[in-house]
Amino acid sequence: MHRYVGTIGLLIFLAVAIFAPVISTHDPSSYDGPSLSPPNEEFILGTNDLGQDLFSQLIHSTRTSLLVGAVVAIISTMISVVIGLLSGYNRRLDPYLMGLCNMLLTIPQLLIVIIVVAFSGSDLWNVILVLSLLSWPAYARIIRSQVLSLQEREYVKAAQMFGAKQLYILYKHILPNIHPLASVKFITTAKSAIVAEASLSFLGLGDVTELSWGMMLHYAFQSDSIFISSAWQWWVLPPTLCIILLTLCFSFLGYKGESEPYKQWRGIKKQANRKNELLYKEITKQENNPNVLLQVTNLQVRYLEKRIHQKNQYQFEPALNDISLTLYKGEILTLIGESGSGKTTLAKAILGMVPNAEIKGAIYFQGESLMDLETKKRNQKRWIDISIIFQDSKQALNPVLKIGEQIDEVLIHHLGMNKQAARERTKSLLHDVGLAPHILTMHPHELSGGMCTRVVIAMAVACEPKLLIADEPTSSLDAITRQKVIELLQEKAKQFDLSMIFITHDMTVVSKIAHTVAVLKGGQIVEQAPVWKVFNHPDHFYTKKLLETRGY
Numbered sequence: 001m002h003r004y005v006g007t008i009g010l011l012i013f014l015a016v017a018i019f020a021p022v023i024s025t026h027d028p029s030s031y032d033g034p035s036l037s038p039p040n041e042e043f044i045l046g047t048n049d050l051g052q053d054l055f056s057q058l059i060h061s062t063r064t065s066l067l068v069g070a071v072v073a074i075i076s077t078m079i080s081v082v083i084g085l086l087s088g089y090n091r092r093l094d095p096y097l098m099g100l101c102n103m104l105l106t107i108p109q110l111l112i113v114i115i116v117v118a119f120s121g122s123d124l125w126n127v128i129l130v131l132s133l134l135s136w137p138a139y140a141r142i143i144r145s146q147v148l149s150l151q152e153r154e155y156v157k158a159a160q161m162f163g164a165k166q167l168y169i170l171y172k173h174i175l176p177n178i179h180p181l182a183s184v185k186f187i188t189t190a191k192s193a194i195v196a197e198a199s200l201s202f203l204g205l206g207d208v209t210e211l212s213w214g215m216m217l218h219y220a221f222q223s224d225s226i227f228i229s230s231a232w233q234w235w236v237l238p239p240t241l242c243i244i245l246l247t248l249c250f251s252f253l254g255y256k257g258e259s260e261p262y263k264q265w266r267g268i269k270k271q272a273n274r275k276n277e278l279l280y281k282e283i284t285k286q287e288n289n290p291n292v293l294l295q296v297t298n299l300q301v302r303y304l305e306k307r308i309h310q311k312n313q314y315q316f317e318p319a320l321n322d323i324s325l326t327l328y329k330g331e332i333l334t335l336i337g338e339s340g341s342g343k344t345t346l347a348k349a350i351l352g353m354v355p356n357a358e359i360k361g362a363i364y365f366q367g368e369s370l371m372d373l374e375t376k377k378r379n380q381k382r383w384i385d386i387s388i389i390f391q392d393s394k395q396a397l398n399p400v401l402k403i404g405e406q407i408d409e410v411l412i413h414h415l416g417m418n419k420q421a422a423r424e425r426t427k428s429l430l431h432d433v434g435l436a437p438h439i440l441t442m443h444p445h446e447l448s449g450g451m452c453t454r455v456v457i458a459m460a461v462a463c464e465p466k467l468l469i470a471d472e473p474t475s476s477l478d479a480i481t482r483q484k485v486i487e488l489l490q491e492k493a494k495q496f497d498l499s500m501i502f503i504t505h506d507m508t509v510v511s512k513i514a515h516t517v518a519v520l521k522g523g524q525i526v527e528q529a530p531v532w533k534v535f536n537h538p539d540h541f542y543t544k545k546l547l548e549t550r551g552y
């Protein structure tokens with residue numbers, strides 16, 4: 001909607017600029033009327049102190065503002081993109097180009113513009129050139145960072161490895177990712193160039209041979225009559241409003257409003273919340289079993305992004321459908337199923353970590369409804385009551401913090417320990433997971449994948465939670481390390497009377513660690529049973545197929 005308003009507004013301004021000679025009723029520079037005439041039939045917006053028609057001046061000024069905005073935006077965006085690309089690609093040129101950027105960024109720009117225009121003459125093209133040359137550095141830096149980061153992405157590396165030419169990579173992978181930045185740069189620069197030109201003209205530094213809204217304001221404020229008569233209403237207000245409206249049109253153009261699917265989505269979420277309320281009431285009526293740790297009832301999760309568009313209607317496909325499961329204290333439940341069956345979504349839904357999704361159903365933890373909790377309270381449960389270990393342990397650790405600091409942070413923030421006590425406990429936690437004390441001062445990139453998994457396990461059990469959710473923690477480990485990590489988790493489960501939801505594709509791991517197994521297929525649990533039953537007498541044909549393909 002905002003974009004439509006912006007585009008229509010800009011098109012109107014553009015049409016006015018193009019057809020200015022046709023729309024205007026007088027020659028804007030001729031002295032056709034009486035001095036300071038109020039609006040009347042002949043002079044729609046009245047006249048200025050020299051008897052010139054203000055309406056015609058206003059219409060012709062649109063050309064100057066649009067010209068300045070468009071040309072400055074084009075030149076400045078092009079310079080930003082070229083300098084950003086050169087700097088990102090060429091390591092030799094980079095320090096010089098970035099040095100220039102930094103220098104230009106530290107100089108007060110308005111002052112420079114005023115000095116340069118004052119000395120070089122206030123010709124409109126001088127103003128355009130100065131504004132263009134001073135407004136590129138900030139975005140050139142942003143584009144350079146983007147180029148540097150894109151060059152490290154897997155898909156760019158893969159393209160380089162299969163021998164793709166630099167131009168191909170630039171066209172196919174780099175430019176499409178820079179395009180949104182360049183669009184934003186264009187819009188913001190056009191907006192500020194229009195305001196800058198108007199300000200310069202207002203200060204008397206504009207081109208006196210070109211009509212502009214700023215120049216109209218400059219002449220208006222030079223005339224004493226503006227302060228003692230009502231002439232300001234037709235001399236000052238219209239150009240001021242035009243500047244505001246044109247910049248607003250650019251702002252609207254750059255504003256990314258709520259998309260159509262999102263609007264439908266909000267309606268769906270509202271309905272879900274109402275249904276959830278009814279379900280909670282029903283469940284809370286039921287008696288609580290003290291041995292039940294986690295109770296998931298009729299859980300349905302639909303992602304905003306997982307949708308199909310049919311007959312002008314968006315349909316959001318469920319990633320999880322009607323999931324119900326019970327986890328008892330001390331139980332280790334493994335979740336198995338093919339890729340995309342919803343295992344990770346279930347883990348994240350329990351922790352409330354799927355923000356862009358509609359969630360129906362109920363999740364009770366120790367008799368308390370997790371979905372009823374405010375986000376802050378639910379987040380507080382993380383680490384203390386429920387911990388999660390993600391698939392890629394290295395990614396879960398902060399690369400710029402030392403391992404010791406990361407574990408200390410959990411203990412200090414969640415258990416309120418002082419620094420010294422936290423450090424002692426961190427040492428003992430690392431010892432428990434079989435890591436030497438010198439790990440404390442190392443960064444994640446200095447550790448192997450298996451060591452990172454151990455660190456994450458140490459963090460996950462640091463606050464002695466009741467439930468640990470482990471999402472394929474062993475998938476990237478070799479057989480021996482995998483075995484060690486499994487034993488470690490079993491030991492921790494015993495030590496802290498921990499219940500666990502363990503997600504894995506590995507049947508050997510299931511057979512070693514699980515008490516019960518839940519088999520997920522297409523977002524639904526097709527079978528849930530004790531591990532011996534699943535391995536010996538699976539009920540569902542999908543479970544049988546899954547076991548057969550894994551050689552069981």
Ligand SMILES: Nc1ncnc2c1ncn2[C@@H]1O[C@H](COP(=O)(O)OP(=O)(O)OP(=O)(O)O)[C@@H](O)[C@H]1O
Pocket residue numbers: 303304305306319337338339340341342343344345346
């Ligand atoms: N952020 C998301 N936005 C939209 N759809 C998503 C998102 N995350 C997951 N999905 C979809 O939800 C479904 C379940 O995904 P999920 O990651 O839970 O599967 P999984 O069983 O954990 O897979 P894997 O074993 O490969 O990790 C998939 O169809 C996936 O496309």
